[in-house]
Amino acid sequence: MDQKTIDALRARPVETFSHLIDGKSVPASDGDTMDIRSPIDGQVLTQVARGTTADMEAAIAAARAAFEDRRWAGQPPAMRKKVLLKWAELIEANALELAVLGVRDNGTEIGMALKAEPGSAAGTIRYYAEALDKVYGEIAPTSEEVLGLIHREPVGVVGAIVPWNFPMMIGAWKLAPALATGNSVVLKPAETASLTLLRMAELAHEAGLPPGVLNVVTGEGAVVGETLGLSMDVDVLVFTGSGATGRRLLEYAARSNLKRVYLELGGKSPNIVFADAPNLAEAAKVAAGGMFRNAGQVCVAASRLLVEASIHDDFVAEVVKAAEAMQVGDPLRLDTQIGAVNSEVQLAQNLRFVETAQAEGGQVVTGGGRILEETGGWYMAPTVVTDVRPEASLAQQEVFGPVLGVTPFETEEEAVRLANATVYGLAGAAWTANLGRAHRMTRAVRAGVMHINTYGGSDGTVPLGGVGQSGNGVDKSLHAFDKYTDLKTAWIKL
Ligand code: ADP
Numbered sequence: 001m002d003q004k005t006i007d008a009l010r011a012r013p014v015e016t017f018s019h020l021i022d023g024k025s026v027p028a029s030d031g032d033t034m035d036i037r038s039p040i041d042g043q044v045l046t047q048v049a050r051g052t053t054a055d056m057e058a059a060i061a062a063a064r065a066a067f068e069d070r071r072w073a074g075q076p077p078a079m080r081k082k083v084l085l086k087w088a089e090l091i092e093a094n095a096l097e098l099a100v101l102g103v104r105d106n107g108t109e110i111g112m113a114l115k116a117e118p119g120s121a122a123g124t125i126r127y128y129a130e131a132l133d134k135v136y137g138e139i140a141p142t143s144e145e146v147l148g149l150i151h152r153e154p155v156g157v158v159g160a161i162v163p164w165n166f167p168m169m170i171g172a173w174k175l176a177p178a179l180a181t182g183n184s185v186v187l188k189p190a191e192t193a194s195l196t197l198l199r200m201a202e203l204a205h206e207a208g209l210p211p212g213v214l215n216v217v218t219g220e221g222a223v224v225g226e227t228l229g230l231s232m233d234v235d236v237l238v239f240t241g242s243g244a245t246g247r248r249l250l251e252y253a254a255r256s257n258l259k260r261v262y263l264e265l266g267g268k269s270p271n272i273v274f275a276d277a278p279n280l281a282e283a284a285k286v287a288a289g290g291m292f293r294n295a296g297q298v299c300v301a302a303s304r305l306l307v308e309a310s311i312h313d314d315f316v317a318e319v320v321k322a323a324e325a326m327q328v329g330d331p332l333r334l335d336t337q338i339g340a341v342n343s344e345v346q347l348a349q350n351l352r353f354v355e356t357a358q359a360e361g362g363q364v365v366t367g368g369g370r371i372l373e374e375t376g377g378w379y380m381a382p383t384v385v386t387d388v389r390p391e392a393s394l395a396q397q398e399v400f401g402p403v404l405g406v407t408p409f410e411t412e413e414e415a416v417r418l419a420n421a422t423v424y425g426l427a428g429a430a431w432t433a434n435l436g437r438a439h440r441m442t443r444a445v446r447a448g449v450m451h452i453n454t455y456g457g458s459d460g461t462v463p464l465g466g467v468g469q470s471g472n473g474v475d476k477s478l479h480a481f482d483k484y485t486d487l488k489t490a491w492i493k494l
Pocket of ligand 1: 161162163164188189190191219220221222223224225226229240241242243244245246248
């Protein structure tokens with residue numbers, strides 16, 4: 001991968017994208033499209049279909065028909081595996097093209113995008129392809145005159161609604177285990193990050209996935225997302241996005257067929273630094289990286305920095321130094337460490353958070369504003385706010401932007417109390433050389449994932465999911481199969 005190849009790819013015009021329904025590329029039923037603006041320069045990049053209720057209903061009907069005739073679920077596992085492995089191979093073969101297209105659409109820095117998008121998506125698909133014929137049913141420990149079998153069956157039609165920060169990675173977390181277990185899927189990408197998922201779905205068909213098994217409908221959440229949520233023909237909804245939309249999905253389920261709803265919502269993850277951390281310089285760099293990569297648009301972002309009071313000032317100075325050293329700018333340059341904010345709306349929201357934080361007593365010690373306005377793109381300086389009170393908006397609400405709030409603590413008990421003082425429970429970290437304290441923190445902090453002396457960087461072998469208002473159910477690992485399979489008991493009298 002070199003800058004010249006990336007520059008050549010970015011110069012290519014982007015085709016207009018339609019839905020992918022029943023294996024065919026189809027425009028919206030009323031022909032309507034929506035403009036996609038690139039966060040890099042604010043210019044119109046291309047158009048995608050603005051889906052209608054009828055489009056979504058057609059996609060759901062295609063998925064249902066594909067499931068009912070068992071064109072995919074009925075294939076021998078070895079066949080499904082072969083198709084999925086081929087799909088992963090095609091994604092890898094097109095990785096750079098996919099990554100550049102994705103960056104033009106959503107603004108993530110290319111270094112991160114290459115790893116986290118096609119790289120991770122291919123890895124996830126391969127993981128579930130390889131796993132699908134290694135998960136067995138069970139024989140129950142019954143008395144001798146009966147045989148109790150526990151089968152795992154696909155749930156049927158899965159509706160997947162995904163966000164714009166890492167569309168391919170998060171998309172693959174849902175699609176791969178859902179398809180591996182024989183389900184049909186209707187995927188609804190985010191308005192501002194549809195392009196790579198449409199390409200990825202085309203590649204699935206090239207790999208041999210039968211038509212109708214994976215359908216992609218683009219458009220507005222409030223239109224096509226709602227139709228998917230309210231459908232009587234969707235068995236399970238899987239979602240990553242905001243709490244507000246998560247609540248709506250639960251309502252849709254209650255108002256329709258009680259479909260199961262799995263939510264991966266936001267976080268306000270505490271990164272807790274004790275004075276006895278083994279390497280404070282490293283901790284400061286990771287604190288900045290764990291917050292500011294992808295312009296803070298990461299659900300597990302380390303957005304609350306809790307620092308032991310005795311080292312607070314020195315540590316914050318190191319974090320500020322690390323933040324200021326990060327290169328913000330054109331996400332298609334290989335040396336960029338922080339790309340663009342995804343949309344104008346998101347940028348405005350980030351800036352409002354900074355204003356509120358100041359009004360609530362926070363001190364902006366670096367950043368705080370929009371930068372590189374002359375590019376026409378949406379960029380924000382990495383921002384560190386100190387003196388954030390535990391009840392302040394910045395300590396309680398997810399920004400989903402490059403804004404870090406810092407709060408000091410005196411004791412381990414206080415650190416735990418602060419860490420758990422939000423409605424969220426997605427991720428967290430503790431930095432300490434004390435083994436006992438490390439394990440105590442792992443137990444005490446309410447979160448789906450706790451890091452010790454590091455932040456982020458897990459792989460596909462471990463689950464990711466939240467507790468509290470960060471959601472339910474997990475992506476990644478073999479545990480993700482639970483969302484896409486039903487247990488069925490067979491009770492046989494011998
Ligand atoms: P964000 O604030 O990060 O954009 P959202 O929850 O609004 O998070 O978006 C995540 C996904 O949810 C997107 O694909 C979006 O289109 C979809 N979405 C938004 N509103 C609705 C809705 N009312 N019903 C279903 N899906 C929706």
